[in-house]
Amino acid sequence: MISKLSGILDSVSDGYLILDVQGVGYQVHCSSKTLAQCTGVGEPLSLLIDTQIREDAFNLFGFLTASDQTWFRLLISVQGVGAKAAMAILTVCPPDQIGFAIAAGDKAAVQRADGVGPKLAARIITELKDKAGKMAIEAPIKTTSVAGNNNAPINIPVTQTGADQDAVSALINLGYQRTDAYAAVMQVKQKAENDNQDIELSDMIRLALQELSL
Numbered sequence: 001m002i003s004k005l006s007g008i009l010d011s012v013s014d015g016y017l018i019l020d021v022q023g024v025g026y027q028v029h030c031s032s033k034t035l036a037q038c039t040g041v042g043e044p045l046s047l048l049i050d051t052q053i054r055e056d057a058f059n060l061f062g063f064l065t066a067s068d069q070t071w072f073r074l075l076i077s078v079q080g081v082g083a084k085a086a087m088a089i090l091t092v093c094p095p096d097q098i099g100f101a102i103a104a105g106d107k108a109a110v111q112r113a114d115g116v117g118p119k120l121a122a123r124i125i126t127e128l129k130d131k132a133g134k135m136a137i138e139a140p141i142k143t144t145s146v147a148g149n150n151n152a153p154i155n156i157p158v159t160q161t162g163a164d165q166d167a168v169s170a171l172i173n174l175g176y177q178r179t180d181a182y183a184a185v186m187q188v189k190q191k192a193e194n195d196n197q198d199i200e201l202s203d204m205i206r207l208a209l210q211e212l213s214l
Contacts, residue, residue: 006046028062067095088113102132104182184208
């Protein structure tokens with residue numbers, strides 16, 4: 001089983017790259033996001049590898065980070081999600097966003113991936129929502145509807161309250177995307193919990209707006 005490859009980037013094509021490892025060229029399938037970062041043809045490159053062996057194929061899937069690889073494995077654990085669909089999802093929802101999207105129940109964000117329809121997006125969210133909520137996702141909040149982001153690491157709380165959902169709905173009504181709104185509300189909630197403070201809905205919305213504007 002191949003778990004990592006280090007060599008020289010030989011070429012980049014649509015959906016895959018060729019990695020030259022001591023004269024042997026390995027075809028490695030990658031997300032469009034990963035391929036866009038692999039621009040140094042002729043330069044050293046290391047990739048984490050997932051190997052899929054089938055009767056008619058021996059496929060290698062490459063990742064620049066362990067987070068990419070972890071989410072790929074989680075996605076293909078969902079019935080109906082193949083490697084191609086998982087790569088497409090990671091292209092539109094990279095690891096620093098996909099956890100928030102799934103935890104927020106943001107089907108629209110997942111459906112932006114090629115080959116992912118409403119039913120499959122719903123199944124992904126249903127099956128992975130608890131895992132996304134329990135995983136300690138320590139990554140910057142990167143918003144798509146406002147300029148800038150908050151660089152503070154956050155952990156998604158396991159449980160949500162009605163106030164959380166109301167705050168997220170209020171932010172969506174103000175024009176923010178669901179994933180961004182959810183991430184901002186969770187950031188505010190975590191800060192309040194760390195300070196052992198209760199927070200009213202109006203204050204939660206106000207502080208979440210501040211997070212989104214940073």
